[in-house]
Each structure stands twice: as structure tokens, then as C-alpha cells.
Amino acid sequence: MSQQDGARSGTTAGVIRVVIVDDQDMVRSGFAALLSAQSDIDVVGEAPDGAAGVEVGRRTHPDVVLMDVRMPGMNGLEAARHLLHPPPGVTHRPKVLMLTTFDLDDYVHEALAAGVSGFLLKDSPVAELLHAVRVVAAGDALLSPSVTRRLIEDYAGRRPARRRETRLRLNGLTPRETEVLYLVARGLSNTEIAGQLVVAEQTVKTHMTRLIAKLDARDRAQLVIFAYESGLVSPEDRP
Known part of the structure; x- marks a missing residue:
């Protein structure tokens, strides 16, 4: 699947706007289908890599970006930095929820420092995916899943100074x-x-x-x- 932009005009107030960024077509399609089936979630765009994700995010103004960590070209961490720390003149800053299949790694600590709102394993149950999007959209960090708890603990432990x-x-x-x-x-x-x-x-x-x-x-x-x-x-x- 090539880069898609499913932005719709006149999105209902209160509906969570989501962009999905992942280099695997099946992952993007699967997440889009699950999220679009919810009455309070609208998938407004998709992208196959970080650079395209930043472009779609800037154009569609999502509330939440589901961002894969490891992608060819611009990876998820770099793309998250661009979205969370935009250049002068760009005011929109979406919440970023990182998608990963990996355990603790150095890039995770950099992502926390960059201001991402949480992490979600790609094989998480559907209910956990939906909960994650809603929690992050509401302005909370995703702290419930064990992966995020371990990441934060490990991150803090590395900064005794x-x-x-x-x-x-x-x-x-x-x-x-x-x-x-x-x-x-x-x-x-x-x-x-x-x-x-x-x-x-x-x-x-x-x-x-x-x-x-x-x-x-x-x-x-x-x-x-x-x-x-x-x-x-x-x-x-x-x-």
C-alpha cells in the first residue's frame, strides 16, 4: 500500500483523529480497520515511513500518531522529534504513541526524552490498542502496560546525576x-x-x-x- 491520506472534512467534534505510520502494509491496514470501526476514532492518514509520516501529520493535524520505531529512511524516533518539536510557524503538536516489537533499547530512552506519550507492543490485544489511543488522546501518558513502566524505571535509573x-x-x-x-x-x-x-x-x-x-x-x-x-x-x- 502506498502512502494514503484518508482525511475527511467535517470530522465530528470529540472524535479522535489518528495517523498510522508503519512500513508494513498489513500492520497499517490492520490497525486502520480496527480503529476506524470505533465511533470515536477517525483514521485520517497513513504513511509507510517517518518522513512521509511527518508530512501527513503536518497536513492532517491528528490528535494521535501511531508511530513504528524502526523503519527504513527516517525512523520513528526522528519522525517523532519532528512532530513534537516543529519548526517556527508550525503550531500543531500531536501526541505520539510508539509501536514496537522490541524490549528495552537505547532508542526508547531517547524517545521518552523527546516527549512521546507512551509505547505499545504491536501484538497487544485489540482492547489495549483502543485504550492506548484514547488515553493518549486525553492527554495522559500510557503507563499501564508493563513495557512502559519498565522503560520509565530504566530510563530514570540511568540518570543518577x-x-x-x-x-x-x-x-x-x-x-x-x-x-x-x-x-x-x-x-x-x-x-x-x-x-x-x-x-x-x-x-x-x-x-x-x-x-x-x-x-x-x-x-x-x-x-x-x-x-x-x-x-x-x-x-x-x-x-
Whole structure:
């Protein structure tokens, strides 16, 4: 299958716009069929490599880009960097969900630093794929699958030099903000945090906004990395 652009005009408000970037035709077609069957998801474009993925992403303004990691030419990591850090004049920045068949690797740590929102194994169940797209589109990092948890733990463990700096920045948080950060790092959703703290979910969202601003984080994934780097959470902590 050649590069396709399935962008539709007049997309219904609230529908998640998705672009799929993968060099395997069957993978793109399979994911597109699964996602398009959902009433709240619209596949607006496909691309067979990173360079084409960046072009389609810039043209169709998706909410989420499913990006294969290893492709010929421009790989997924480089393409993600282009989409997440566009040149002056380009304002759209989609969420990027990396697709992989591989375990821990150095490129994964670079992807986290670049600001990707999560990782998903290509052989994940359909329900997990749909959940991942919806979670990332909502602005959360995909932290539930074990692969992302291991990646973040390993990434944070490789940066001991930042431990002192991040611990000092913890002092600028209120006790409740620290508590919310801890629960976020353990993989709890906003709804679960609200239930555990017995507060409204909107209150949790307010704390999240303040945490992102105070810690100069791009998204939820970077908050988790900060929590591990600072020692607030350790790999032994489990929900």
C-alpha cells in the first residue's frame, strides 16, 4: 500500500483523529480497520515511513500518531522529534504513541526524552490498542502496560546525576501536589487518584496542571520520569 491520506472534512467534534505510520502494509491496514470501526476514532492518514509520516501529520493535524520505531529512511524516533518539536510557524503538536516489537533499547530512552506519550507492543490485544489511543488522546501518558513502566524505571535509573537537582525541585511542591505526583508515578489514572484521595476528579486535574507548570514538564510521562529521578518513587513501588 502506498502512502494514503484518508482525511475527511467535517470530522465530528470529540472524535479522535489518528495517523498510522508503519512500513508494513498489513500492520497499517490492520490497525486502520480496527480503529476506524470505533465511533470515536477517525483514521485520517497513513504513511509507510517517518518522513512521509511527518508530512501527513503536518497536513492532517491528528490528535494521535501511531508511530513504528524502526523503519527504513527516517525512523520513528526522528519522525517523532519532528512532530513534537516543529519548526517556527508550525503550531500543531500531536501526541505520539510508539509501536514496537522490541524490549528495552537505547532508542526508547531517547524517545521518552523527546516527549512521546507512551509505547505499545504491536501484538497487544485489540482492547489495549483502543485504550492506548484514547488515553493518549486525553492527554495522559500510557503507563499501564508493563513495557512502559519498565522503560520509565530504566530510563530514570540511568540518570543518577539528576537525583540531587530533582530532589531540590520537590521542595517547591505542596504536600498534596507531592502526593498526587507519587500516585501518578505509580500508574494511577486521574479517576483512581480522586478516589484514593477522596476529592473531585477536577481537583486532581488542577493539581496535574500545577505540577506540569512547576516542574516544567511536557506531559504526564515526564512527571513520572521526574518522580523516579528524584527518588520519590522507586522501581519497587507498585500500585
